[in-house]
Amino acid sequence: MVKIAAVGTGSIFQRMHLPSYPSVEGAELVALVDVSDQSLKATKKLMLQLYEDKAKELETVDPDRAELLRAAASSIKTYSSLEAALGAEQIDLLDVCTPPKYHEQVVDAIKRGVGVMVEKPMAYSYIEAKRIWDAVKESHAFYQHNEQEIFDPFYYTSRKVVQGGGVGEPLLVSVSFAHYGPENRKWFWDWTVSGGGTLVDMATHSITVGWFLAGFEKRITQVRTVAPHGISQRMSDRLIDGRFRSFEVEDDAHLELRLEGEKGDWVTLLAEGSWSGRDSIPFMVQGTAGVIKGEPENRKLEVVDAFGYEREVAVPKWNSFEMELSNAVSCVKDGTRSISDEDIGLQTTVAMGAAYLSELKGRVAVTPEEFRDFAETFDGGEELVKALIKGVKKGDNS
Numbered sequence: 001m002v003k004i005a006a007v008g009t010g011s012i013f014q015r016m017h018l019p020s021y022p023s024v025e026g027a028e029l030v031a032l033v034d035v036s037d038q039s040l041k042a043t044k045k046l047m048l049q050l051y052e053d054k055a056k057e058l059e060t061v062d063p064d065r066a067e068l069l070r071a072a073a074s075s076i077k078t079y080s081s082l083e084a085a086l087g088a089e090q091i092d093l094l095d096v097c098t099p100p101k102y103h104e105q106v107v108d109a110i111k112r113g114v115g116v117m118v119e120k121p122m123a124y125s126y127i128e129a130k131r132i133w134d135a136v137k138e139s140h141a142f143y144q145h146n147e148q149e150i151f152d153p154f155y156y157t158s159r160k161v162v163q164g165g166g167v168g169e170p171l172l173v174s175v176s177f178a179h180y181g182p183e184n185r186k187w188f189w190d191w192t193v194s195g196g197g198t199l200v201d202m203a204t205h206s207i208t209v210g211w212f213l214a215g216f217e218k219r220i221t222q223v224r225t226v227a228p229h230g231i232s233q234r235m236s237d238r239l240i241d242g243r244f245r246s247f248e249v250e251d252d253a254h255l256e257l258r259l260e261g262e263k264g265d266w267v268t269l270l271a272e273g274s275w276s277g278r279d280s281i282p283f284m285v286q287g288t289a290g291v292i293k294g295e296p297e298n299r300k301l302e303v304v305d306a307f308g309y310e311r312e313v314a315v316p317k318w319n320s321f322e323m324e325l326s327n328a329v330s331c332v333k334d335g336t337r338s339i340s341d342e343d344i345g346l347q348t349t350v351a352m353g354a355a356y357l358s359e360l361k362g363r364v365a366v367t368p369e370e371f372r373d374f375a376e377t378f379d380g381g382e383e384l385v386k387a388l389i390k391g392v393k394k395g396d397n398s
């Protein structure tokens with residue numbers, strides 16, 4: 001069994017990761033780590049209930065597994081720090097679900113060879129993401145950039161159509177992740193904790209998913225923000241933490257990325273991440289011989305060929321978080337790398353930084369090298385983020 005400690009047991013862990021674990025073959029959740037005692041108590045209680053529900057379901061078909069789940073839930077340990085957990089438990093894999101500011105705390109564990117998976121975004125800023133990346137390269141510990149959308153049946157099936165040659169050579173990918181904002185979540189609006197607004201919260205999905213569809217073997221070579229909204233604040237104040245407040249981060253992000261192949265070929269990726277509703281096409285892959293269109297929320301996927309003939313593609317049903325966790329556990333057991341590794345996490349972070357820099361410089365195209373040169377002039381992530389979000393456009397919704 002792969003022994004796992006969850007670090008940060010708040011919303012995403014309680015709602016998505018914890019309910020998935022009883023179904024993940026080979027996973028044994030042994031420790032919960034959180035700075036909040038309240039969160040630890042609530043998570044422990046939820047775990048007992050979820051594991052008992054699953055055990056009841058399995059009682060007749062797989063009594064051994066049912067027993068295992070009951071034993072795991074009743075023996076779960078709680079810790080107020082990662083250090084304490086690592087000192088007391090034999091842990092193979094950390095499941096990091098803290099706010100971005102605290103993702104970097106895994107560096108020491110990585111250096112000691114402990115496997116890690118970290119929720120998106122990889123880290124608070126490029127500076128911390130690079131420290132994590134350096135530690136992984138040095139220790140060769142397992143690393144998974146947790147982007148569940150690449151395990152989602154809709155995007156996974158779309159990639160099968162692309163790779164199967166269903167639309168010829170892909171030329172243009174459009175991906176949008178949008179809602180109307182996490183008003184009830186204070187830290188999402190606080191750049192000193194989040195590292196930015198909807199670009200790092202929502203467009204991070206669009207970038208990694210779009211890249212996955214175009215092919216991870218391609219390199220992101222240019223990024224620019226695009227009209228009409230670029231990286232901007234569409235609303236001047238919102239109901240945050242109990243009252244109307246102004247905020248500093250963006251609530252809308254539109255960018256274009258150039259993904260280059262080895263033969264000088266490229267795919268254009270249009271990525272939207274929004275907390276102010278959707279402005280662009282939710283999903284599309286345009287190839288040389290057809291188009292994939294779809295509605296991710298409704299699991300509706302269709303391919304239109306060069307003659308206008310439309311055919312629907314069946315999208316299977318499974319839980320993307322369960323698949324993401326299962327992927328990591330299976331890789332750790334087999335000693336293999338994840339498809340969504342530290343390179344995907346870091347390059348997605350670089351693309352987001354380049355997008356901020358593009359907006360700051362007047363929506364010019366920025367290369368990853370230009371962004372890295374810019375970022376490396378700062379000693380700490382907070383100064384870098386502060387400089388980058390100065391470019392967020394305010395008060396012009398034309």
Ligand SMILES: NC(=O)c1ccc[n+]([C@@H]2O[C@H](COP(=O)([O-])OP(=O)(O)OC[C@H]3O[C@@H](n4cnc5c(N)ncnc54)[C@H](O)[C@@H]3O)[C@@H](O)[C@H]2O)c1
Nearest residue numbers: 008009010011012034035036039097098099100102119120
């Ligand atoms: N994949 C997705 O679709 C998705 C959705 C929401 C959030 N997320 C990501 O998940 C992460 C957590 O988001 P959330 O919504 O669960 O936040 P949250 O605030 O609900 O939970 C975070 C938890 O981390 C704990 N914490 C804070 N500092 C800590 C530390 N130093 N050590 C241990 N625990 C600490 C907090 O007490 C809290 O319980 C973020 O990176 C966020 O971007 C991903």
